Amino acid sequence: MSFAKNLRCRECGRLYSLDPIYVCEFCFGPLEVMYDYEALRRHISRRRIEQGPLTIWRYADLLPAEGEPVDIGAGFTPLLEARNLGRALGLRHLYLKNDCVNPTWSFKDRVVSVAATKSREFGFDTLACASTGNLANSVAAHAARAGLRALVFVPADLEAAKILGSAIYGPVLVAVRGSYDDVNRLCSELAEKYRWAFVNINVRPYYAEGSKTLGYEVCEQLGWRAPDHCIVPAASGSLFTKIYKGIKELAWLGLIEWRKPRMTAAQALGCSPIVEAWDRGSFDIRPQRPNTIAKSLAIGNPADGYYALKVLAETDGYGVAVTDEEVVEGIKLLAETEGVFAETAGGVVVAALRRLAREGRIDPDETVVAFITGAGLKTAEAVQDALAEPVLVDPTIASFEEAIARRQGALPTARG
Amino acid sequence: MAKQRVKFTFPPHLIQEPIIWRLGRQFDLVTNIRRADVTEDRGWVILELEGEMEEIERGIRWVQEQGVRVDPVPGDIVEG
Numbered sequence: 001m002s003f004a005k006n007l008r009c010r011e012c013g014r015l016y017s018l019d020p021i022y023v024c025e026f027c028f029g030p031l032e033v034m035y036d037y038e039a040l041r042r043h044i045s046r047r048r049i050e051q052g053p054l055t056i057w058r059y060a061d062l063l064p065a066e067g068e069p070v071d072i073g074a075g076f077t078p079l080l081e082a083r084n085l086g087r088a089l090g091l092r093h094l095y096l097k098n099d100c101v102n103p104t105w106s107f108k109d110r111v112v113s114v115a116a117t118k119s120r121e122f123g124f125d126t127l128a129c130a131s132t133g134n135l136a137n138s139v140a141a142h143a144a145r146a147g148l149r150a151l152v153f154v155p156a157d158l159e160a161a162k163i164l165g166s167a168i169y170g171p172v173l174v175a176v177r178g179s180y181d182d183v184n185r186l187c188s189e190l191a192e193k194y195r196w197a198f199v200n201i202n203v204r205p206y207y208a209e210g211s212k213t214l215g216y217e218v219c220e221q222l223g224w225r226a227p228d229h230c231i232v233p234a235a236s237g238s239l240f241t242k243i244y245k246g247i248k249e250l251a252w253l254g255l256i257e258w259r260k261p262r263m264t265a266a267q268a269l270g271c272s273p274i275v276e277a278w279d280r281g282s283f284d285i286r287p288q289r290p291n292t293i294a295k296s297l298a299i300g301n302p303a304d305g306y307y308a309l310k311v312l313a314e315t316d317g318y319g320v321a322v323t324d325e326e327v328v329e330g331i332k333l334l335a336e337t338e339g340v341f342a343e344t345a346g347g348v349v350v351a352a353l354r355r356l357a358r359e360g361r362i363d364p365d366e367t368v369v370a371f372i373t374g375a376g377l378k379t380a381e382a383v384q385d386a387l388a389e390p391v392l393v394d395p396t397i398a399s400f401e402e403a404i405a406r407r408q409g410a411l412p413t414a415r416g
Numbered sequence: 417m418a419k420q421r422v423k424f425t426f427p428p429h430l431i432q433e434p435i436i437w438r439l440g441r442q443f444d445l446v447t448n449i450r451r452a453d454v455t456e457d458r459g460w461v462i463l464e465l466e467g468e469m470e471e472i473e474r475g476i477r478w479v480q481e482q483g484v485r486v487d488p489v490p491g492d493i494v495e496g
Contacts, residue, residue: 011451028421028450028462028489108495135495155494180494181487188488189420201490235496284458287425287485296496303491345496 003040004064007031007205010307018064020122020197022204030303031205033064041253046224049216049255056110056213062249063114063213064206070116070146074109075213077101079221079369084337085350089357093367095227097218098340099374104141104165106134106296106343106374107239111210112199116142118206119197126151126196130187133162134296134374139199140169151196155183165378180290180300200236204303211239215246218369219256226251226259228366231353233345233373234265234274235297237308243371244311263317265308266352268294268327268344274305274312278319283309293324293382294344296374318361320352327351328386331376341376349373418469421462422476425485428457435482436461443467443475462489 007016011029022031044061052058056075078098086094102109112135119127127143129135130153143150150171154163158175167173176183191201199207219226226247232240244263251258267275270292273285285305290298302308312319322330330350335341342350349370356362376383391407393399426435431454440447445467452461465472476486 023421023489026450028464030490130494131496132494133496153494184488184493185486187493188490191493192420198493200493200495204490236491284453284455284460286458287487298496299492299494301487301492305491 001061002064002066003035003037003043003061004033005036006034008034020119020124020202022202033205033209035062035064035249037249037252044253044255046220046255049220056113056210059213059216062216062246064209065114065117065121067117067121070113070120070142072103072109072113072141072145074102074113074210076217079218080338080340082338082370085334088333088337089354090364091357091362091366091368092364094353095218095222095367095369096334096338096340097214097369097371099214100340100342100346100372100376104134104137105378106138107211107214107371108134108138108374109142110213111207112138112142114210115197115199115203115207116146116148119199119203120146120148122197122203124195124197125149126194128187128191128196128198129153129200130183131166132158132295132298133165133378135200136166136171137169140166140171143171144169148197153183153187155180208238208242208304211242212246212249214239214371215243216250218243219247219250222367224256226256226261227369228259229262229264229362229368231264231266231349231356231368231370233297233349233371234267234302234308235299235345236302237265237274237304237306239371239373240265241304241307241311244315260315263311263315264352264356265312265317265319266348267319267321268292268297268348269321269323270294271298271300272319272321273300273302274308275319275321277305277309278312285309292327292344293379294327294348295379296343296345297348318356320355322348322351322355326355328383330354331383332386334372335376340372342372343374343376343379344382345374346372346376347382417466418472419464419466420472420476421464421489423487423489424461424463424479425487426454426459426461427483427485430483431456431459433482435479435484436463439465439475439479442478444471445475
């Protein structure tokens with residue numbers, strides 16, 4: 001059962017009932033779901049969670065949805081101890097939260113699973129979003145599972161390959177002629193006009209809560225304790241703030257001992273409004289026009305940027321912005337050391353981690369968790385030119401040995 | 417009559433200009449400020465515009481032409 005109690009304005013604190021609304025009528029501040037933590041504390045236990053399904057829905061008590069979950073298997077993804085990458089960076093307790101293995105290959109399945117469940121509960125018949133990739137894939141897939149109509153808005157110039165991962169689930173794809181800002185404006189107007197569940201507009205308070213499950217899972221998988229340091233990619237800033245909220249909630253509920261983790265936000269330099277404000281020592285986000293290969297993080301005007309900055313300040317975290325070259329190096333480093341092929345957001349995280357480790361800003365004995373939020377085949381073009389060509393050989397042993405010696409500088413050891 | 421919630425972000429050279437007052441005078445729009453943060457070199461204002469939809473769109477275009485950034489209140493909606 002859900003213990004969600006009401007929505008609360010994050011600016012003025014006004015309370016609202018649990019409706020499909022997202023903005024305070026008084027000050028236009030964003031709304032957030034609040035829970036009856038006293039009742040939850042009496043009800044919840046580690047054991048109860050451990051007996052739940054191996055998806056985000058094992059934390060159903062901590063999510064704001066009552067109905068039958070729209071569940072395609074999001075969550076409870078592996079927490080891998082990254083010994084090789086840790087050795088390369090001088091870190092003894094480095095972990096990767098590998099969210100590449102979600103059903104549509106990104107962490108968005110967590111938020112969309114909650115949004116789809118809540119939308120069906122509200123009686124909506126249409127699930128909508130505007131996206132250039134991961135979110136669209138996940139909305140289309142969950143709508144298919146839920147029997148809802150899916151409406152996915154994309155910029156008209158989006159590459160065909162990016163659309164395929166959504167089109168396969170049979171949504172209505174709407175290609176909007178115009179700039180990125182035009183798509184933003186149109187969708188905000190449409191969300192006001194039509195009674196659809198626009199996952200990151202009118203059901204955003206519920207949608208965003210799905211990201212908390214990353215915080216819950218990491219703590220559970222570490223043996224019910226909080227990590228010392230989380231390295232999280234930041235786009236709107238919602239994922240970043242909700243992972244922290246998830247860890248705090250577990251402590252409030254007595255499921256873990258409270259140790260404040262350091263929360264580090266990683267962005268690509270070509271779209272880093274949160275890190276730019278952090279570097280300036282300001283809470284005032286200056287919107288940017290994105291120019292980076294890390295498209296899944298390319299949000300120039302982040303909805304939760306201010307709240308992400310507050311978390312950075314509260315946890316003494318770092319804001320790190322990395323170049324596109326570092327992103328590619330990060331993707332390759334992760335793949336070559338740990339066998340995990342991440343999309344560009346993962347490259348941003350690994351590059352930020354490497355930067356902090358090199359600068360001595362991470363204690364080698366800290367328990368560090370790097371959040372890898374999407375799979376590499378989604379952005380294969382980012383690394384295509386950075387990979388070694390295959391070794392081309394004639395079908396003879398001599399040709400093979402000659403070519404491999406040229407590549408590796410030594411002949412392979414022959415058997416027997 | 418339609419209503420639209422928007423966020424205006426002002427660059428330094430427009431901080432001292434009465435843009436919102438002029439918006440209400442030049443267009444048939446009611447402007448209703450709900451939250452703002454303005455300093456000497458930068459500022460944003462979250463407000464509601466009320467009027468005919470076409471007039472709202474014309475007004476927003478004019479504000480953009482002055483050099484003000486106009487965003488939906490929930491921030492960027494298009495996600496990766």
